[in-house]
Amino acid sequence: MLPDLDNQLKKGILSIIVLKLIAERDMYGYEIIQLLDKNSDGYYKxxxxxxYPILYRLEDNELIESYRVISAEERKIPRKYYKITLKGRESLKHQIALWKLFDSTTNKILCI
Structure with a gap:
């Protein structure tokens, strides 16, 4: 295997995965990290x-928005949540279609 191929593939798909998770429900950063680790059986650690650079880039591109919530039970420091925007939902739909095309075409070429 090429030394950096695993990292390059992960970097290429992480924005889509993070956006998809946030599309399912509003989340804070640490929650995203835990969910990715759990749902990928540790592959995405x-x-x-x-x-956070991914979240900031998604926010700069207006695909997600952030807001703060203070939880009385847990702590008094506000927790920053992220939610998907309408533009983000449209972008996610397009990115998933591109990923499916990439995946099926690559699998066809590799005879998988």
Missing amino acids: LKEGTL
Whole structure:
């Protein structure tokens, strides 16, 4: 296997995966990290330094928005949640279609 292929493939799909998770429900950063790790059986073990630039880029492109919530039970420090925008939903739909095309075409070429 090419040394960097695994990392390159992950980097290429992470924005779509993060956007998809946020489309399912509003989430905060640490929750996204935990859910990715759990749902991928440990394949996507993200660090905050990897996730937050993705979240900031999605927010800069107006695909997600953030808001803060103070939980009385847990702590007094506001937790930053992310939610998908209408533009984000449209973009996600398009990105998933592109991914499906990429996946099926690549599998066809590789005879999988």
